[in-house]
Amino acid sequence: MTHAYDALTALFDGEGGQEYLGEQVSMAQHMLQTGRAARAEGAPTELVVAAVLHDVGHFSGAVSGRELMSGNDNHHDAVAAEWLSTWFDDAVTEPVRLHVAAKRYLCATDPAYYDKLSGASKFTMSVQGGSMSDEEVEAFAAEPFAEAACRLRRFDDLGKDPAAPVVTLADFRADIDALDRTLQG
Known part of the structure; x- marks a missing residue:
């Protein structure tokens, strides 16, 4: 079985060099900067790794990141979490799965948060469902990894x-x- 680092190196060295959905950095640099922000804030290792890997769902699948920018939600959060579950436990995959929902949650619960988003992030949020309803806020807040996902989302904005x-x-x-579970004896 391929270990996580080897599979990730292929992605970061290949598709990772592509532009990142209307931002001024590549997809790989965005994710790496997000990981650096998590590490600088003293986040646990699981959240640092989640930050580094949160957008790998843009790299593959039926709908690419470019299609997201064209108005079609690629569900990159769920795609990434599923793919990463080959190697990592929920403490890594669940914040990744919830990071789009965290953006929607933060916009619903902190009106000033929306104003801090980049133009591209505001656009993708509209494609991804916009601010959460009261019922969605309540359901998201009950998720075991909601707090970690919100932290990841704030690191994402710094990347x-x-x-x-x-x-x-x-x-x-x-x-x-x-x-990486495949490296554990």
Whole structure:
């Protein structure tokens, strides 16, 4: 079986170099910057790895990230969580699965949050369902990984700086390997 780091290296070195949905960084740099933000905030290793990997669902599947920008939701959150479950437990995959819902939740519960989103993120949120209803807010808040997903979402917003120092997937290898079930004896 291929280990997580090897599979991820292929993605980050290939499709990861593509533009990131209307942002000024590549998809890989966005995810790596998100991971750096999580690490800088002292997030647990599971959340750092989730931050690094949260958008891998844009890399594959029937609907690409470009189609999301054309108005078709690619459900990249669920696609990523499912794919990552090959190697990682819920502490990594669930914040990834919930990170789009977290954006919708934060917009519904913190009106100032919406104003902080990039133009591309505001657009994709409209495609992904817009702000949550009161019922959706209640259901999301009851999710076991809701708080972690909201933290991931805030790190996500920090991962779009074209002037940030370069970070690589290798900078996160020890964390990825430590959580990869296929490497555990």
